[in-house]
Amino acid sequence: SQQGEEDPQALSIQEGENATMNCSYKTSINNLQWYRQNSGRGLVHLILIRSNEREKHSGRLRVTLDTSKKSSSLLITASRAADTASYFCATDLRGGSNYKLTFGKGTLLTVNP
Amino acid sequence: GAGVSQSPRYKVAKRGQDVALRCDPISGHVSLFWYQQALGQGPEFLTYFQNEAQLDKSGLPSDRFFAERPEGSVSTLKIQRTQQEDSAVYLCASTSFPRGSYNEQFFGPGTRLTVL
Numbered sequence: 001s002q003q004g005e006e007d008p009q010a011l012s013i014q015e016g017e018n019a020t021m022n023c024s025y026k027t028s029i030n031n032l033q034w035y036r037q038n039s040g041r042g043l044v045h046l047i048l049i050r051s052n053e054r055e056k057h058s059g060r061l062r063v064t065l066d067t068s069k070k071s072s073s074l075l076i077t078a079s080r081a082a083d084t085a086s087y088f089c090a091t092d093l094r095g096g097s098n099y100k101l102t103f104g105k106g107t108l109l110t111v112n113p
Numbered sequence: 114g115a116g117v118s119q120s121p122r123y124k125v126a127k128r129g130q131d132v133a134l135r136c137d138p139i140s141g142h143v144s145l146f147w148y149q150q151a152l153g154q155g156p157e158f159l160t161y162f163q164n165e166a167q168l169d170k171s172g173l174p175s176d177r178f179f180a181e182r183p184e185g186s187v188s189t190l191k192i193q194r195t196q197q198e199d200s201a202v203y204l205c206a207s208t209s210f211p212r213g214s215y216n217e218q219f220f221g222p223g224t225r226l227t228v229l
Contacts, residue, residue, distance in 0.1 A: 045219070100158050105155050
């Protein structure tokens with residue numbers, strides 16, 4: 001079963017604009033990660049945020065985490081056509097099965113040149 | 114260095130056929146995972162190995178699915194008597210976790226299985 005849900009399901013923007021994707025999850029987590037998937041390169045890890053962190057940056061990526069609302073957002077600034085891909089959040093659960101990643105259904109981002 | 118590799122990249126099987134999917138993890142990675150990804154969905158956990166030990170197979174959909182990692186490196190996912198609902202992309206991932214601090218997983222390109 002899917003732990004999280006990304007929102008929106010699909011997003012289409014122009015190159016240079018910012019893209020924001022949201023993720024909600026259901027149970028207490030250790031960490032939340034964002035992955036990107038496109039047909040050329042498969043699933044690639046983007047960024048990890050720990051449950052005791054609220055915000056993290058990596059290059060053009062900014063991730064926030066609100067554990068009280070069980071939600072996270074991924075912001076991609078100054079988007080490029082190469083950012084076109086599906087984006088998934090993945091959580092590992094607090095407790096015994098913390099090795100197991102549970103993915104959402106993903107947001108399909110299209111960046112138009 | 115080399116990433117996770119999987120073979121074959123594409124497999125077409127007739128219903129009822131057995132298939133074997135191979136995963137070569139990143140050298141030295143302790144943990145290996147198999148996921149199933151249906152069209153338009155996120156990956157779903159199938160099974161987890163730590164070295165050669167299969168510690169969790171709770172995600173395997175039926176007893177037709179079997180995975181092994183006999184020497185703690187290469188892994189094979191076998192599906193017996195394939196059914197149309199088995200059609201999906203099968204992803205393998207490896208990680209140095211739990212030796213590393215965080216469970217950042219490195220994924221292979223996947224095997225797209227189509228059952229006719």
